[in-house]
Amino acid sequence: AITSVALGAAIIEKHFTLNRAGGGPDDSFSLEPAEMKALCDGAKTAWAALGNVDYGRKSSEQGNVKFRRSLYFVKNMSAGEVITADAIRSVRPGFGLPPKYLDQLIGKKVARDINANTPVTVESINEFNL
Numbered sequence: 001a002i003t004s005v006a007l008g009a010a011i012i013e014k015h016f017t018l019n020r021a022g023g024g025p026d027d028s029f030s031l032e033p034a035e036m037k038a039l040c041d042g043a044k045t046a047w048a049a050l051g052n053v054d055y056g057r058k059s060s061e062q063g064n065v066k067f068r069r070s071l072y073f074v075k076n077m078s079a080g081e082v083i084t085a086d087a088i089r090s091v092r093p094g095f096g097l098p099p100k101y102l103d104q105l106i107g108k109k110v111a112r113d114i115n116a117n118t119p120v121t122v123e124s125i126n127e128f129n130l
Contacts, residue, residue, distance in 0.1 A: 068094030
């Protein structure tokens with residue numbers, strides 16, 4: 001039962017009895033109070049061990065952002081010009097939008113004049129939402 005919590009179970013069904021020698025039909029396979037407490041404690045420990053997923057950037061990673069890839073304009077563009085595949089490239093440092101947005105940016109228009117080697121930002125693109 002405790003292992004099932006680690007695999008995602010949210011409910012555990014277990015028979016309970018005050019005394020296994022009580023003669024009830026389920027008493028032979030039911031948990032007594034001390035065993036039930038051990039099950040509850042073990043399930044709570046297993047649940048706590050799962051932790052929480054956090055994909056956010058940790059404070060220790062903030063300085064490493066410059067080593068990540070991001071999108072940059074690689075040619076000069078005029079306001080209103082359509083972004084083509086040869087206008088944007090995934091390079092370092094990581095001060096522009098993440099590379100996962102590359103396909104969404106192709107075909108969009110730039111909001112203002114852009115110089116080559118400028119990071120791609122949300123503000124530099126017309127009608128672009130993350």
